[in-house]
Amino acid sequence: MYKTIRWTRLLTQTTGHSTWKRLAGYRTLCTTLARLEDKSDSAAASNLSEDALLRQFAEMPVQRIRNFSIIAHVDHGKSTLADRVLELTGAISRNAGQHQVLDSLQVERERGITVKAQTASIFYKYKQQLYLLNLIDTPGHVDFSNEVSRSLAACDGVILLVDACHGVQAQTVANYHLAKQRQLAVVPVLNKIDIKHAQPDQVTRDMQLLFGIEPASVLRVSAKLGTGVDQVLERVIETIPPPNVQRESAFRALIFDSWFDKYRGALNLIYVLNGQLAVGQDIQSLATKKVYPVKSLSVLRPAECAVHGLLAGQVGLIACNMRNSKESIIGDTIHLKHQTATAAGTYRPQQPLVFAGIFPVDQSKHVALRSAIDKMVLNDSAVTVNVDSSPALGQGWRLGFLGLLHMEVFCQRLEQEHGAEPIITAPSVTYRIVLRNPKLIKQHGRNTLDISNAALLPDPSNIEEYHEPLVLGTIITPTEYVGQIIGLCVERRGLQQSSVNIDESRILMKYVLPLSEIILDFHDRLKSLSSGYASFSYEDHGYHQTHLVRLDIHLNGRPIEELCRIVHASKATGVARQMVHKLKDLIPKQMVQIAIQACVGSKVLARETIKAYRKDVTAKLYGGDVTRRMKLLKQQSEGKKKMRMFANIRVPHETFIDVLKR
Numbered sequence: 001m002y003k004t005i006r007w008t009r010l011l012t013q014t015t016g017h018s019t020w021k022r023l024a025g026y027r028t029l030c031t032t033l034a035r036l037e038d039k040s041d042s043a044a045a046s047n048l049s050e051d052a053l054l055r056q057f058a059e060m061p062v063q064r065i066r067n068f069s070i071i072a073h074v075d076h077g078k079s080t081l082a083d084r085v086l087e088l089t090g091a092i093s094r095n096a097g098q099h100q101v102l103d104s105l106q107v108e109r110e111r112g113i114t115v116k117a118q119t120a121s122i123f124y125k126y127k128q129q130l131y132l133l134n135l136i137d138t139p140g141h142v143d144f145s146n147e148v149s150r151s152l153a154a155c156d157g158v159i160l161l162v163d164a165c166h167g168v169q170a171q172t173v174a175n176y177h178l179a180k181q182r183q184l185a186v187v188p189v190l191n192k193i194d195i196k197h198a199q200p201d202q203v204t205r206d207m208q209l210l211f212g213i214e215p216a217s218v219l220r221v222s223a224k225l226g227t228g229v230d231q232v233l234e235r236v237i238e239t240i241p242p243p244n245v246q247r248e249s250a251f252r253a254l255i256f257d258s259w260f261d262k263y264r265g266a267l268n269l270i271y272v273l274n275g276q277l278a279v280g281q282d283i284q285s286l287a288t289k290k291v292y293p294v295k296s297l298s299v300l301r302p303a304e305c306a307v308h309g310l311l312a313g314q315v316g317l318i319a320c321n322m323r324n325s326k327e328s329i330i331g332d333t334i335h336l337k338h339q340t341a342t343a344a345g346t347y348r349p350q351q352p353l354v355f356a357g358i359f360p361v362d363q364s365k366h367v368a369l370r371s372a373i374d375k376m377v378l379n380d381s382a383v384t385v386n387v388d389s390s391p392a393l394g395q396g397w398r399l400g401f402l403g404l405l406h407m408e409v410f411c412q413r414l415e416q417e418h419g420a421e422p423i424i425t426a427p428s429v430t431y432r433i434v435l436r437n438p439k440l441i442k443q444h445g446r447n448t449l450d451i452s453n454a455a456l457l458p459d460p461s462n463i464e465e466y467h468e469p470l471v472l473g474t475i476i477t478p479t480e481y482v483g484q485i486i487g488l489c490v491e492r493r494g495l496q497q498s499s500v501n502i503d504e505s506r507i508l509m510k511y512v513l514p515l516s517e518i519i520l521d522f523h524d525r526l527k528s529l530s531s532g533y534a535s536f537s538y539e540d541h542g543y544h545q546t547h548l549v550r551l552d553i554h555l556n557g558r559p560i561e562e563l564c565r566i567v568h569a570s571k572a573t574g575v576a577r578q579m580v581h582k583l584k585d586l587i588p589k590q591m592v593q594i595a596i597q598a599c600v601g602s603k604v605l606a607r608e609t610i611k612a613y614r615k616d617v618t619a620k621l622y623g624g625d626v627t628r629r630m631k632l633l634k635q636q637s638e639g640k641k642k643m644r645m646f647a648n649i650r651v652p653h654e655t656f657i658d659v660l661k662r
């Protein structure tokens with residue numbers, strides 16, 4: 001306590017800053033530095049004067065900075081390891097009852113998964129020297145791989161974490177290759193060695209076979225118990241190179257994350273590539289050319305901690321009165337006003353694969369939903385937004401996501417963080433068509449069109465070719481489930497590319513699959529077929545020519561545009577049956593009989609009938625001649641025939657929503 005107060009006073013005197021916010025930030029820093037001093041192995045720190053430690057922070061040489069991410073498959077323990085690292089370095093206190101500190105979103109705590117990469121700047125003393133480590137905890141699920149690529153743009157190395165029980169999984173392979181593409185140093189770490197049935201030797205051999213990693217270089221830790229975590233940090237310092245930056249050059253930084261603050265506008269997380277930046281200077285965005293005054297700078301520890309300036313190699317948060325969330329662009333480069341800079345160009349957002357319409361429940365909520373979507377997209381750069389409209393649902397947007405989980409999490413965050421309750425339509429993919437009709441080619445100025453909304457598909461007579469998006473899927477499974485999994489892939493129109501035995505009990509298969517076949521339930525089916533042991537990840541694999549049809553739904557012969565879908569010709573009958581069945585349950589009975597038909601062109605593939613309410617017109621007859629009864633019934637059926645032809649079938653608004661919804 002005494003040390004903390006001394007630190008606070010010293011820092012306040014030295015810096016001359018007295019606002020409460022900065023003091024609060026410095027207090028966090030002081031607490032950490034004091035904790036560092038208290039550490040049993042901190043002989044070096046005790047030899048350093050308080051002044052010297054403070055100077056080390058403000059002038060941390062590039063050689064003593066390490067920027068790295070923790071990458072792994074889902075649930076292999078990244079967030080748990082990050083917690084232990086934060087505890088070990090004094091950024092958070094031990095046994096504070098906080099678990100997975102970096103998983104701070106409500107959706108992350110509820111689902112127990114990381115969806116957003118989080119940064120923490122920590123100090124660690126190694127061989128008598130204080131190091132500044134910028135750690136990024138990344139998500140493991142394939143749908144959030146954009147977060148991994150975004151994070152790697154600000155790193156020089158990675159900790160590749162592998163579960164010692166489950167071994168190398170599909171996302172381990174994908175993330176390892178992402179790191180290698182960026183030529184990052186890899187620190188291989190085996191986690192969960194405390195578990196009885198852990199197989200560290202076997203998993204180490206797999207890592208050697210798949211990645212060529214030397215078994216002796218693989219560290220063994222238990223993130224849960226904290227065993228071996230200090231060795232991981234030492235290995236990070238030894239193996240990962242310091243940032244390759246120039247402090248003498250003009251200031252230049254990469255924006256690699258951003259979020260919206262009600263009071264301060266858009267906040268940008270930057271990685272300083274060259275030079276230095278101080279509060280009060282003016283910065284300019286390379287993309288928008290707009291100029292902003294730097295209002296405050298802070299480092300994330302993981303709580304915000306105000307600082308005067310940021311130096312090349314450091315990672316920090318910048319608040320600069322960016323009021324409009326559209327002004328902040330992930331991957332943008334910022335530089336000082338009136339100076340020129342080349343684009344950092346190290347990060348490109350991934351292309352969305354799955355599209356869905358998002359509409360307000362009623363049009364009075366349109367503006368509020370638009371603002372909520374803008375703020376969410378600022379924090380999730382992988383999402384694309386285009387204006388859309390539907391006769392049934394009104395004005396809305398068509399959003400692009402990296403997968404179904406990504407879409408679910410985005411919508412859950414819209415509700416939880418912004419109080420929006422949108423209607424989400426069934427997810428679809430973007431098909432590509434080659435036009436045949438010269439008139440249409442002239443109208444669009446090109447002969448290909450990308451279609452993600454079936455209602456916009458031109459008449460088949462105008463289409464020369466249909467193309468659908470493909471993915472290259474990696475499946476890792478225990479050998480006993482191979483048969484069922486191959487069956488599933490064949491059912492989903494998959495083509496096997498390769499199959500490699502990782503060891504005697506596990507196999508890695510690569511399949512090219514149509515994206516439309518995996519977005520809905522492929523992952524769930526794979527998990528249930530393999531009792532949860534198989535893992536799956538996928539990447540974009542371009543387009544291929546195929547045979548698609550537009551499935552129309554007719555109610556009493558009238559096409560209902562909002563319900564049409566694009567499906568593969570071989571699947572049309574199955575989908576048609578499913579849809580008419582669902583509609584039969586959803587459309588309420590009416591005065592007239594309703595014929596629900598699913599058609600491709602003029603061919604009816606499936607049909608269901610909703611019987612009409614039937615008034616008992618013969619109720620008043622007591623006995624009497626049978627011809628009287630027959631006459632009344634005939635009159636009723638003729639009346640209905642007329643009604644059926646002219647009446648508008650009343651389809652409740654919710655029916656569209658329920659059919660369109662998953």
Ligand SMILES: Nc1nc2c(ncn2[C@@H]2O[C@H](COP(=O)(O)OP(=O)(O)OP(=O)(O)O)[C@@H](O)[C@H]2O)c(=O)[nH]1
Pocket residue numbers: 072073074075076077078079080081100112113114115138139140141191192193194195221222223224225
């Ligand atoms: N026994 C044991 N369990 C661990 C260890 N490390 C993590 N776990 C458990 O593994 C589960 C997943 O851990 P997380 O840290 O959430 O995994 P993650 O990789 O961050 O997960 P995502 O971010 O969702 O990909 C949790 O229940 C942890 O308690 C370990 O060393 N030993």
